[in-house]
Each structure stands twice: as C-alpha cells, then as structure tokens.
Amino acid sequence: MSIQTDSRRLKALTLSLSISAAMAATAVQAAPNDQQTIEALRAQLQQMQQRLDRLEQQQASAQTTSSGNTAASNSGSNGTSAKDSGSRQTAASANSDNSGASALSMAEQNKATLDEMQQVEFSGMVEFGYSYQDWSESSKDKAGDLDFNKLVLAIDGEHDDFLYSMEYRFYNGYNFLKKGWLGYKVDDENTVKAGLVQTPFGNMPYGYLGWYGNLPYLAGFNDNQNAGVLWERDAGPWNTSLAFFKSDNLGDDNQHYGANAIGSSEQGNSEENQLAARAAYTFGHGTDYTTEVNASVKGGQLYNNNTNDSGSNWSAALGVSGSYGNWLAMAQATTYKYDAENAPESETQISDNVVQVGAFNFNYLIPAEAEMYTASLGYSMDVDWGPVENIYFYNDFSYINPRGDYSPYNGGFGDVDNPMFNDIGLKLTAGPYYLWADIASNKNGLGYFGSGDANKWNTQFITTFGFNF
Structure with missing residues (x-):
C-alpha cells in the first residue's frame, strides 16, 4: 500500500x-x-x-x-523494485489460487474415496454351539457341551469392473482363509476370478439345505474351495463355468474349509493342476418356480509326497435343484475315483482302498472309488412371532456306495456297511440373530463325526446360535 x-x-x-x-x-x-x-x-x-x-x-x-x-x-x-513487489503479490495470489485448487482437489479425492467405500461391504458372524452325542459317555455325563464355534470376518466390494471378496474364519485353536479372490467383469455375462474360489461342481452354491451338510460335502466335492482361476458365464437360463486350479488348497495342511487330499498326511496325496467344468440350465428362469439341471466334471494330477510319483483323480456329477414358492428341493448323483501312487501300506499304515482327506484341522478317510447320492427338501415360512421373522425346516439325506472294501476306522482296513447320513432340523431368524437346531444321524459316516460304533446309527443333537453383523 x-x-x-x-x-x-x-x-x-x-x-x-x-x-x-x-x-x-x-x-x-x-x-x-x-x-x-x-x-x-x-x-x-x-x-x-x-x-x-x-x-x-x-x-x-x-x-x-x-x-x-x-x-x-x-x-x-x-x-526491491515495484516490479518485484508486484511479482511477489502475483506469486502470493497464485499461491492462494493453488491452495484453493489443492483444497478442491482434496475434496474431490475424498468424495471419490467415499463413493468407493460405499461399494465395499464389511460383514461377519459370531457363533456358539451346543451338542449332545449319544455315543459319548462324557457327553452323556455332562448333558452335552457348550463351545465357541467360530468368528467370521468378510469383505466384498467392487470398483468399476473390478470385484473382490474375502472371508477369514477363526475357530477354537486354528484359523484359515475360507475364500479370497480378485475378479474382473468382462461384460454383463462374463466374469473372471483368481485366487481361492469355489469349485464349480454339482448343485451350487452348497449342495445341501441344512447346517451340517452331507456326505459329498464332507468328502470334498460340493461346497469346496481351490486355488486357481475361474471363468463364469451367466446368460439368462444358462450358467457355465470353467476353472483351472493350480493347487487344491493353500498349503499342505488340513486347516481349511472344504475337504481335500492332504499332502502332509501319512498317505501323502495332494490334488494338483486340476480342471473343472460345469454347465446348468434353469427352467422357468426369472419366476418363483424354477428347476435347474446341471452337469459337472473335475480331474487332474494326484501327486504323492512320499513316492514323488503322480497318479490321477476324476469326478463327475449330475444334479437337479428346484425352488417352488416356499419349497426347496435338490438331488445329486456323483461318481469319482482316486488312482493314487501310494507308498506300501506297511509304511503308511493306510489302506490303498481309501484316500486320506482333511478339513477343519483333522484328517479322515473316504473311499478311493465310489458313487454318492443325495436328496434334500426344505420349507421357508415368514412368521410374526415377536422378534422371530422366519422359520425354515430342512432335511438332507446322503448315501455312499464304495467300490471295494471300505472302512473309516483302523486306517481303512476292513469293510463296513455303506455310509449314510441324515440331518433334519430347523432355523429361526430374528433380525441379525439366528438359531439352528439339528438332529444329525450317521452310520459309518466317514469317521467325520467322531462316532466309533461301526454299522450302527449314531445321533447327535446340535444347537448353533449366533448373529450376523
């Protein structure tokens, strides 16, 4: 001035x-x-x-x-000349303008970040369980057991045409990544995913309607995850998938969700370099009364860590899944074979008629070759019972017919009646809270249930309760 x-x-x-x-x-x-x-x-x-x-x-x-x-x-x-002073004033004015532009830019960046965060969904679950087993003397003496079941943390989101999904689970004494993948939406019909993805096989997404599952799930065919690349095409009534899996799971241990052959087990087999394909057609697509018919195959290398030799494995399934108003129904027939290059039975103490698989931090035995059959029925009904909004009834039955001798006990040596499993129960939903009540009965059920009475039906009552967030 x-x-x-x-x-x-x-x-x-x-x-x-x-x-x-x-x-x-x-x-x-x-x-x-x-x-x-x-x-x-x-x-x-x-x-x-x-x-x-x-x-x-x-x-x-x-x-x-x-x-x-x-x-x-x-x-x-x-x-300092007047020109220099004017230059300083001009520079000050420019700095002021730049500051304003920077503030505007930061505001735009923050808005973009907020918009992106709105496309991200965080979710989770906390679950506890009560069980009573009729074959366990300690369970009888204590009138059952109440335990922590799991804590689940998940994130799903998208950015433009890019997708991602992750779910991590914490159990009592162990934890693992159930799924984790990155995806790209090529167009409205085609999507490519890479990472730990669900195997396209049989009735999807689970292959059963209840809480516990069925024998194809416990054997590692339905509702399973593998590490690789998956292409999916959803075009109206047609749904097709093709996948390549470098590994059956991330690592050789048994700390994962779906059952797979375990490379670190006594038998030492692991599923590598697998191909899987599935095709499904839905009658009545887009209505409340639909029937899906599907066919799927999977197979590849079965590598043995003890002998360093490779065998093979393959499986195929035909399935049908229907939704008719409040009613749900599904059925599936599966055939499979593990042709392993095992070390001698005298070294492994495991029969060649079985394959050692694992999940949820323990190993068990399934037939090396068999056919499996499942049938499920469910009914969902909205109610107004105070906080209870929905009640859901279900029954899952499954049966395995081994080719040759099979036993889930004593290292697989011996022969037992064909394994069977039935799970009947209900689910109550009240907002974010839920309760499953199951009566799970098995006969020679793959040794998964902990029941040691061969050729007898063994039953456990399970109540699972928790909440979603």
Missing part, C-alpha cells in the same frame, strides 16, 4: 469522523431522551476512532520503510 493512498484514506476517515461527531451531537439535541440511540452513536464513534488510530500507525510505518528503501537504493544496495 502506498503512502499517498494511506494519506487519502486518513483524510477521508477524519472527515467522516467529524461528520459523524456532528450528527451525534445533532441526534443528542433532537432526541435527548433516546438513550439507545445515544449509545449506538457513541459505539460508532469509538469504532471510527480506532480505525483512525490504526491508519495513522500504518502511515508512520510506511514512511519509515520508504526512507530506508530510498537510502539503500542511493547507496547501491539491492533494493
């Missing part, structure tokens, strides 16, 4: 102050009893006096600075 400009402002303010003082005096004479008017005018005079004092100080400071700059210029010092 120049000295002349300050001088002009000083004169103008002095004149204004004089006029205001005169107006104040006139106002006092005209309205001697109007105390509010008097106080208001006094406040205005005080404010104008303060402004006058500040201008006088600025004028004195400017005169001192001008004298110093003139002396420096006359002595050959590098003084």
Whole structure:
C-alpha cells in the first residue's frame, strides 16, 4: 500500500469522523431522551476512532520503510523494485489460487474415496454351539457341551469392473482363509476370478439345505474351495463355468474349509493342476418356480509326497435343484475315483482302498472309488412371532456306495456297511440373530463325526446360535 493512498484514506476517515461527531451531537439535541440511540452513536464513534488510530500507525510505518528503501537504493544496495513487489503479490495470489485448487482437489479425492467405500461391504458372524452325542459317555455325563464355534470376518466390494471378496474364519485353536479372490467383469455375462474360489461342481452354491451338510460335502466335492482361476458365464437360463486350479488348497495342511487330499498326511496325496467344468440350465428362469439341471466334471494330477510319483483323480456329477414358492428341493448323483501312487501300506499304515482327506484341522478317510447320492427338501415360512421373522425346516439325506472294501476306522482296513447320513432340523431368524437346531444321524459316516460304533446309527443333537453383523 502506498503512502499517498494511506494519506487519502486518513483524510477521508477524519472527515467522516467529524461528520459523524456532528450528527451525534445533532441526534443528542433532537432526541435527548433516546438513550439507545445515544449509545449506538457513541459505539460508532469509538469504532471510527480506532480505525483512525490504526491508519495513522500504518502511515508512520510506511514512511519509515520508504526512507530506508530510498537510502539503500542511493547507496547501491539491492533494493526491491515495484516490479518485484508486484511479482511477489502475483506469486502470493497464485499461491492462494493453488491452495484453493489443492483444497478442491482434496475434496474431490475424498468424495471419490467415499463413493468407493460405499461399494465395499464389511460383514461377519459370531457363533456358539451346543451338542449332545449319544455315543459319548462324557457327553452323556455332562448333558452335552457348550463351545465357541467360530468368528467370521468378510469383505466384498467392487470398483468399476473390478470385484473382490474375502472371508477369514477363526475357530477354537486354528484359523484359515475360507475364500479370497480378485475378479474382473468382462461384460454383463462374463466374469473372471483368481485366487481361492469355489469349485464349480454339482448343485451350487452348497449342495445341501441344512447346517451340517452331507456326505459329498464332507468328502470334498460340493461346497469346496481351490486355488486357481475361474471363468463364469451367466446368460439368462444358462450358467457355465470353467476353472483351472493350480493347487487344491493353500498349503499342505488340513486347516481349511472344504475337504481335500492332504499332502502332509501319512498317505501323502495332494490334488494338483486340476480342471473343472460345469454347465446348468434353469427352467422357468426369472419366476418363483424354477428347476435347474446341471452337469459337472473335475480331474487332474494326484501327486504323492512320499513316492514323488503322480497318479490321477476324476469326478463327475449330475444334479437337479428346484425352488417352488416356499419349497426347496435338490438331488445329486456323483461318481469319482482316486488312482493314487501310494507308498506300501506297511509304511503308511493306510489302506490303498481309501484316500486320506482333511478339513477343519483333522484328517479322515473316504473311499478311493465310489458313487454318492443325495436328496434334500426344505420349507421357508415368514412368521410374526415377536422378534422371530422366519422359520425354515430342512432335511438332507446322503448315501455312499464304495467300490471295494471300505472302512473309516483302523486306517481303512476292513469293510463296513455303506455310509449314510441324515440331518433334519430347523432355523429361526430374528433380525441379525439366528438359531439352528439339528438332529444329525450317521452310520459309518466317514469317521467325520467322531462316532466309533461301526454299522450302527449314531445321533447327535446340535444347537448353533449366533448373529450376523
């Protein structure tokens, strides 16, 4: 600001102050009893006096600075020209503009981040369970057991045409990644996923309707996850999938969700370099009464860590799945064979008629070659029972017909009746809370249930309760 400009402002303010003082005096004479008017005018005079004092100080400071700059210029010092001052003002203005632009840019970035976060879904589950086993003396003596079941944390989201999904589970003493994949939506019908994805096989997504599952699930065919690349095409009534799996699961141990051959077991087999394909057609697509018919195959290398030799494995399934209003129904027939290159039975203490598979932190034995059959029925009904919103009834039955001798006990040596398993129960839903109540009965059920009575039906009552978030 120049000295002349300050001088002009000083004169103008002095004149204004004089006029205001005169107006104040006139106002006092005209309205001697109007105390509010008097106080208001006094406040205005005080404010104008303060402004006058500040201008006088600025004028004195400017005169001192001008004298110093003139002396420096006359002595050959590098003084600052008006052009330089203008440049600084221009730079300051530019910096101010840049600051505004930066703030705007940050606001846009924050908005974009918030928009992206709105496409991300975080979810989870906490679950506890009660079980009573009729074959266990300790369970009978204690009237069952109450345990922590699991904690589930999951994230699903998308960004433009990119998709991702992850689910991690914590159990009592162990934990694992159930699924975890990255995907790309090629178009409205085609999607490619890479990572730990669900195997396209049999009735999807689970192959059963209840809580516990069925024998094809326990044997590792339905509702299983493998590590590789999956292509899916969903075109109206047609649904087709093709996958390549480098490994059956991430690592050789048994800490995973779906059952697979375990490379670190005594027998030492692991499923590698697998191909899987599935095709399904839905009659009545887009209605409340649909029937899906599907066919699927899977097979590949069966590598043995003890012999360093490779065998093979293959499986195929035909399935039908229907939804008819409140009713659900499904059935499936599966055939499979593991042709392993095992070490001698005397070394492994495991029969060649079985394959050692594992899941949920323990190993068990399934027939090396067999046919499996399943049938399921469910009914879902909305209710108004206080907080209870829905009640769901279901029954899953499954049966295995081994080719050759099979026993889930004693390392697989011996022969037992064909394994069977039935799970009947209900589910109650109340907002985020749920309760499953199962009566699970098995006969020679792959050794999965912990029952050691061969050729007898063994039953356990299971109640599972938790909440989703």
